[in-house]
Amino acid sequence: MKSKTLILSTIFALASFSSIVLAYDPRPLQDFCVADLISTVRINGLPCLDPATVRADDFFFSGLAQAGNTSNPAGAAVTPVGVSQIPGLNTLGLAIARLDYEAGGFFPPHYHPRGSEIHTVLEGSMEVGFVTSAPGFKFYSKVLEKGDVFVVPVGLVHYQRNVGAGKTVSIATFNSQNPGNSVIPNALFGSNPDIDSDYLAKSFALDKETVERLQAVF
Numbered sequence: 001m002k003s004k005t006l007i008l009s010t011i012f013a014l015a016s017f018s019s020i021v022l023a024y025d026p027r028p029l030q031d032f033c034v035a036d037l038i039s040t041v042r043i044n045g046l047p048c049l050d051p052a053t054v055r056a057d058d059f060f061f062s063g064l065a066q067a068g069n070t071s072n073p074a075g076a077a078v079t080p081v082g083v084s085q086i087p088g089l090n091t092l093g094l095a096i097a098r099l100d101y102e103a104g105g106f107f108p109p110h111y112h113p114r115g116s117e118i119h120t121v122l123e124g125s126m127e128v129g130f131v132t133s134a135p136g137f138k139f140y141s142k143v144l145e146k147g148d149v150f151v152v153p154v155g156l157v158h159y160q161r162n163v164g165a166g167k168t169v170s171i172a173t174f175n176s177q178n179p180g181n182s183v184i185p186n187a188l189f190g191s192n193p194d195i196d197s198d199y200l201a202k203s204f205a206l207d208k209e210t211v212e213r214l215q216a217v218f
């Protein structure tokens with residue numbers, strides 16, 4: 001009986017320890033650490049302002065009522081609200097963004113290396129899908145309407161597109177102050193400098209001309 005209790009408490013201790021170790025952005029060690037956005041100190045995250053100088057505006061952003069500018073080939077825009085927009089988000093493991101899509105608008109396949117993402121549709125109709133990692137490459141997707149919510153797990157390749165007749169507006173929330181965005185076509189065909197086109201042609205089973213055309217576009 002006693003050893004059973006010991007084993008159970010050991011399991012609980014290990015489980016709570018591993019949830020701390022595996023948590024995404026680090027846990028705060030103080031009430032807040034409002035980012036000093038002009039400091040040249042390089043740390044993982046941003047250094048804290050002197051708390052005596054912190055104001056309510058450091059925790060505030062106004063502007064998500066306005067649509068982003070969707071006059072671009074994808075017909076979509078992101079208005080990010082991360083640590084650069086709200087310095088008070090520093091160390092809190094949280095960010096939000098407004099996404100606007102014209103009819104036919106889309107975000108190409110991408111992934112966020114540092115954050116899971118939860119989508120909430122405010123207006124319109126949006127398809128969202130993600131693909132699991134090797135070996136399954138299982139594709140999960142859903143069409144969301146106003147008020148619907150869908151989660152994209154951290155690091156998985158995913159996309160969103162407007163599948164309605166009018167505009168779509170959604171809010172994306174991340175469990176990182178700086179989730180990052182690796183856009184697949186830009187990363188592979190628009191890198192600086194270019195990745196060798198023979199290698200890309202072999203990797204994608206494409207001819208070299210097609211790869212060079214993609215490199216010109218991206």
Ligand SMILES: *[C@@H]1O[C@H](CO)[C@@H](O)[C@H](O)[C@H]1NC(C)=O
Nearest residue numbers: 067068069070071072073077
């Ligand atoms: C929207 O973006 C387009 C293309 O970059 C630009 O020409 C246009 O002036 C922008 N519109 C607004 C209202 O900023």
